[in-house]
Structures are given as C-alpha cells and as structure tokens.
Amino acid sequence: MLPEQALLQALNSTPVVDGRARDLWCDDHEVDRWAREHGGLGGAEERRWLRIARDVLQTVESGTPAEPRMRRILAGVRKVPQPSASGLEWHLEVPPERRLAVELVLAWADVKERMPGRLRPCENPECRLFLLDRSRANTARWCSMKTCGNRLKARRHQARARETPGPE
Numbered sequence: 001m002l003p004e005q006a007l008l009q010a011l012n013s014t015p016v017v018d019g020r021a022r023d024l025w026c027d028d029h030e031v032d033r034w035a036r037e038h039g040g041l042g043g044a045e046e047r048r049w050l051r052i053a054r055d056v057l058q059t060v061e062s063g064t065p066a067e068p069r070m071r072r073i074l075a076g077v078r079k080v081p082q083p084s085a086s087g088l089e090w091h092l093e094v095p096p097e098r099r100l101a102v103e104l105v106l107a108w109a110d111v112k113e114r115m116p117g118r119l120r121p122c123e124n125p126e127c128r129l130f131l132l133d134r135s136r137a138n139t140a141r142w143c144s145m146k147t148c149g150n151r152l153k154a155r156r157h158q159a160r161a162r163e164t165p166g167p168e
Helices: 006-013 028-039 044-061 067-074 097-114 145-163
Strands: 078-084 087-093 119-121 129-132
Touching: 006 028, 006 044, 006 097, 006 129, 028 044, 044 067, 044 097, 044 119, 067 097, 087 097, 097 119
Parallel strands: none
Antiparallel strands: 078 087, 119 129
16 A cells, blocks of 8 residues: 555645646656556556546545545455465456556545544645644644745735734
8 A cells, every 4th residue: 555655746746836726647758657656556547536536536625526536446445365474465356547546546545544534625725735634633724834824924924914903
C-alpha cells in the first residue's frame, strides 16, 4: 500500500500558484516520475487511472460524493491472502495499469479509518491543498501556517481594524 506521504502528494498535485490553479499532473513526465517512485511503470493507461483516482479523492475530500467514479476504479479488484514465512500477506489482484490508482484509493481509505477527521482541505478558500492533521488536538486548519494561516490571520486582523472606529 502507498504511504500517507504519497497520498498527500497526489491530493496536492493541483496547487494554486500566483493566484492561478495549476495541475502538476497535466505533465505526463511528472505523473510517470511519481508513479515510478511508488512502484509503477508509467505509461498512458496508468497515468489516466492515477488522474482519475486523484480527482475522485479530491472531490470526496471536498465534500462532494463521487461513488460511481470510485466504483469504476475499484471494479473487479480483489485482496487475496497468501501464506508467507512471516504469516499472512495480502496481495492485490488488479490489472497492472490500475494498481497504483487502486493503491491510492486504499491509502486514502486507510487514513480515513485510522485517523478519522484528520485528512481535510485547507481552510483557506483560495487554496486547493489538503492536510493531514497530526496535532494532538486535531485543530490544524491550514496546509501551512507560514502561507495560508498567516495570510488569513492578517486578512482577519485588517478587516477588524477597518471595522473598529479610530480615535476622534
């Protein structure tokens, strides 16, 4: 299964840069690089399935149902137990071009199960990134305190300062 870091890389592959939304995965070489880093082979079909999985997970995490599209990714997939020297290992039975996309969905499901409520979109409405809150209190609100957190706090402060009447 893919690590949490890979899940966040995929979810955060559509950042806003200089006020404009970008899709880092529109570049085939970038998707192939990510795929190879995570055990994939690259190629058109693998890229297509990875983009679909990424888009579905972003949609779901943003609060919009995407069940039919997720069913398409997971169609016919089986997890099969196999005995090993260390006990039992689970193997995915999935077409090779869909394996990483399925693993991405499984990594997301694992995070949702192990860390409920901890994976969420950044609260900055101008940001398209996601965060995995590892804080003890589960109170993180921004993908980055340096960027989104400081910007929003500064805007709220400026708004309050404009509302407060000055000395006469």
